[in-house]
Amino acid sequence: MSIFLSQKQRDFVRCRHRYCAFIGGVRSGKSFAGTIRGIKFARRKGGVGAVIAPTYPMLRDVIIPLWQRLLPAKYVKKYSQSQHKLWLKNGSVVLFRSAEKPERLYGLTLHWFHIDEAATVERKVWDVMLSRVISTKGYGFLTTTPNGHNWVYELVKSGEIAAVFAKTTDNPLIDPAEVERAKKVLDPKFFRQQYEASFEAYIGQVYDDFAEGNILSFSQDGCARNFIAADFGWQHPTALLWAKVFPDGDIFFVDEVVEPHLTPDMIAKIVVGEKVKLPSGRIFAAPVVWADVEELITGFEATQTRQESGGFAIVDLLKNSGIDRIRVVGGAIVRGIFSVRSKILDAAGRRHLFVSPECRRLIADFRGYRYPEGAGNSSAELPLKDGIHDHTMDAVRYLVMALELENKVWRI
Ligand SMILES: Nc1ncnc2c1ncn2[C@@H]1O[C@H](COP(=O)(O)OP(=O)(O)OP(=O)(O)O)[C@@H](O)[C@H]1O
Ligand SMILES: [Mg+2]
Known part of the structure; x- marks a missing residue:
């Protein structure tokens, strides 16, 4: 199976930083890019990785089906639905977890992790996951649409995490006419945030020091x-x-x-x-x-x-x-x-x-x-x-x- 990535997705998947982010508009191919990067790590022998989605239904309906679609069956040893755990033939393991109870993420030792729609979860989730990759010098990455000046913004602004920005229209599969339609009905700031992945959308925030x-x-x-x-x-x-x-x-x-x-x-x-x-x-x-x-x-x-x-x-x-x-x-x-x-x-x-x-x-x-x-x-x-x-x-x-x-x- 050959997979073609958009330029932005390629930049993200190849990003060599230990921590990196794909900040994208809606439907810009964030979850897809994150899954491909996850698969890249899972194909290294013997590692343990975790994929985190904000809620369990998002894992079940978006993330796990993407893994099923993008990871060729020949690499898979078995998948346990009850444990949400995937074993690869190369000895590596992938855990799928929801971010709803961050304390449940303690106790894992990981070589990599991916948080999808990170801007909708608490910062604690990122902090807990970081603590899980310290001993292995592992990698962490997130994919998300911006959500104001929250912790994702702070990580990107401070340079703690490398970031690739993608507009919705950077996904060649998206019909630009659809985006134009959205532009006509949405408030301009909301449009810039949701479709152009702009953190700028919150200029004009009354309490912009709230952090x-x-x-x-x-x-x-x-x-x-x-x-x-x-x-x-x-x-x-x-x-x-x-x-x-x-x-x-x-x-x-x-x-x-x-x-x-x-x-x-x-x-x-x-x-x-x-x-x-x-x-x-x-x-x-x-x-x-x-x-x-x-x-x-x-x-x-x-x-x-x-x-x-x-x-x-x-x-x-x-x-x-x-x-x-x-x-x-x-x-x-x-x-x-x-x-x-x-x-x-x-x-x-x-x-x-x-x-x-x-x-x-x-x-x-x-x-x-x-x-x-x-x-x-x-x-x-x-x-x-x-x-x-x-x-x-x-x-x-x-x-x-x-x-x-x-x-x-x-x-x-
Ligand atoms: N490189 C690609 N090759 C083929 N299809 C792709 C690619 N990137 C994205 N897609 C498809 O484009 C659509 C949007 O991708 P994806 O779900 O990854 O975007 P998203 O930014 O996570 O969207 P959402 O905002 O809904 O979470 C999906 O149908 C996905 O399968
Ligand atoms: Mg998504």
């Missing part, structure tokens, strides 16, 4: 104060964020609920700490019961009456349910954004705002919250109220502003 350093599992409670930061919606989601604030001003966001169609009654149950089934089906119990929460902090909109809540304001309904420690903050959005920015990274290069890796929505929103196209990153502009990223971002701002005001008032 891996802001993502941290919360470990010790100590003397933290607990708050809930909230932004209420109906068709648009309600965002509830549980935050721990330390005396030095560091803020840790430890849990989140971001869902549309939460009734005031349901919100009250969530806030007090009852175990509830959310409209999405998620079973949730707050990490901190209301008795231990100092205040729920929200914006002025929460004091306005709303049709969906029978003509009442959400703060009044919550107060009726016994949630009486509510602080409503106002103030200019632009100023609030400056305060949040300095929590994310101060001028001395220190970070004071941290998000637990489990708060996936909040992390995605920090990365996706943007100024409108053409705004030139101007600090006088307001970010886009896109109905997606703005809810958690409003809640974060309310909390940061409330804490800032607190510092300005004398307390006796």
